[in-house]
Amino acid sequence: MRVISKTRKMTGFFALGAILLFSACAAQRAAVEHIARADLAIHQTQQTEAEKYAPAELHQAQEKLDAAKKAEAAGDYKESRQLSNESIINTQLAEAKVLSEKAQNNVYESRKTTETLRKETQRNRDARQAN
């Protein structure tokens, strides 16, 4: 009876340890996965002229990623995950800003072209009237 109970206790401890170990591993894996995702997101964002149109957001994303890596190394997996997510949202913002800036530049250019065109046609009209 006593032996069995001892064995049971041991098993219980092992199980508890395994669960703790497993969950710790799972948390770490999740953190690493998030870091990888954030890393990839930054690489993708760098392809989109974010350096030119949204440098602050890109920089912020990079800083958050670095912090996430540090937190993961320190074993703060939850914080690391959150930092990775914050890095990712910054890359999303950077991309949105790139598209927005480009669209607004297009509008500006188009307005200039239209203005030039209008002036030119006005000039032509004046010249014709002068004739």
Place this chain on the structure above:
Amino acid sequence: MNATSRKRHTLHSILLMVCLSFFTCLLMITMFIGCAANNANFKMAKSQYEEAAASSEIMANSPAHMQEAKKNLDLAADKHDDTDQSHYSYLATKHVEIARAESNRKSAESALVDQRTSRNHELLSARTREADAAHKATKLANQRTQDAEDRAATSKTEADAARASASDMAARNKELRKDLTDLQSRETNRGLEITLQGTYFEVEKSDLKAGAMHNLDLVAKAMRNYPGQEAIIEGFTDNTGTDDFNQELSQQRANSVSNYLIKQGVQSSRLIAQGYGEKYPSVSNDTSSGRQQNRRVDIVLLNKGQKAQDSLRK
């Protein structure tokens, strides 16, 4: 004993409950303080979200990110942990910013479409105007060409007429001269001038000598042949005698020639007789032969179309 033991037990229970509720209160206060401390991030996220949500443009242009922002804001509101609340507030703020950027992009895109449309419109109307102008210019050019052609035709006609009249005039003068071969005549820019020398007149008188009659008959005939032909009869003298006498004599001699021609059937309206006295000598008065030449009457048969009134010596 039993009673005291139960009493103590109850006392313990009450003490425990008091302690528990105290700790609960402490915990709640801590939580509340935690929330309050964290409110800065959360409050900011909330106000930013509400500001964006008030814009129907942002709500319409980026509903997905606004929804994400709301979700994160709700999560943040539920969290009591300081870092968690900050984290979700941060995400909510960023989603709002993304929604703004996306909304700006879409507005710009639609502005671009509007602008392209208006530019195309502008181009089209410019082209229309250009085409119209070109059409007008062509019409004008055609009109000008037509005018030029008309003018050319007119001037050709005029040139032809002038040429014709010139040759006509030359022919006519030739005719006249043939008619008047016996007379001393010369062509000037006024017309054909015939000089009747002083020998045709009685000395210091205006009466014509018989010999002059024959020549004047030729002139009268020529003038009858060319109706509309006008003539000026100009009388001149030499420089001997007084001016008044000379003027009078020259006028009378011109008059008698004129009268003779009228008698021969030339309408008086076609003739003007004018005496000039000793003015306009044709040669020098220094010699007697010169003076003789200056005593004369000139009949100027004017060029066709010229009026006698307009052709007098000034």
